[in-house]
Amino acid sequence: MRIVLFAGLLALMLPSAALAGGTIDKACRATGRAGASLCGCIQSVADQVLSHSDxxxxxxxxxxxxxxxxxxxxxxxxxxxxxxxxxxxxxTAEAVCTGG
Structure with a gap:
C-alpha cells in the first residue's frame, strides 16, 4: 500500500517531461492508445516496482x-x-494512474 501512495505522490510531483523516456513510457506511447500523462504515470510506477530488466x-x-x-x-x-x-x-499502475 505504501508503494502505491508513494508512486501516486511521485507522479503528481514530477512534471510529465521528467517521466517521459523510459522503456514502458515509450512502449505505451507507441501504441497510440494512451496519452503522455498516462504513459508517464505508468512509467513512474514501473520505476518504483520493476527492475530495468523487467x-x-x-x-x-x-x-x-x-x-x-x-x-x-x-x-x-x-x-x-x-x-x-x-x-x-x-x-499498482491501474490504481495509481486511473484511480481504479
Whole structure:
C-alpha cells in the first residue's frame, strides 16, 4: 500500500517531461492508445516496482499482448516469478494512474 501512495505522490510531483523516456513510457506511447500523462504515470510506477530488466520485458507486452499470455501460461519458475512482479506492477499502475 505504501508503494502505491508513494508512486501516486511521485507522479503528481514530477512534471510529465521528467517521466517521459523510459522503456514502458515509450512502449505505451507507441501504441497510440494512451496519452503522455498516462504513459508517464505508468512509467513512474514501473520505476518504483520493476527492475530495468523487467521493464524491458514488460514493454514488449504493449506491442504484442500475446507475449504476456505466453509468460502467464509458462511453467518456468523464472516466468512465474516475473509474472507475479508484473501483475503487482499492473495492479499498482491501474490504481495509481486511473484511480481504479
Amino acid at each position: 521493464q524491458r520485458r514488460a514493454a514488449k507486452f504493449f506491442a504484442d499482448p500475446d507475449k504476456a499470455q505466453e509468460v502467464r501460461l509458462s511453467d518456468s519458475a523464472s516466468a512465474e516469478a516475473f509474472w507475479d512482479r508484473y501483475a503487482a506492477f499492473a495492479s
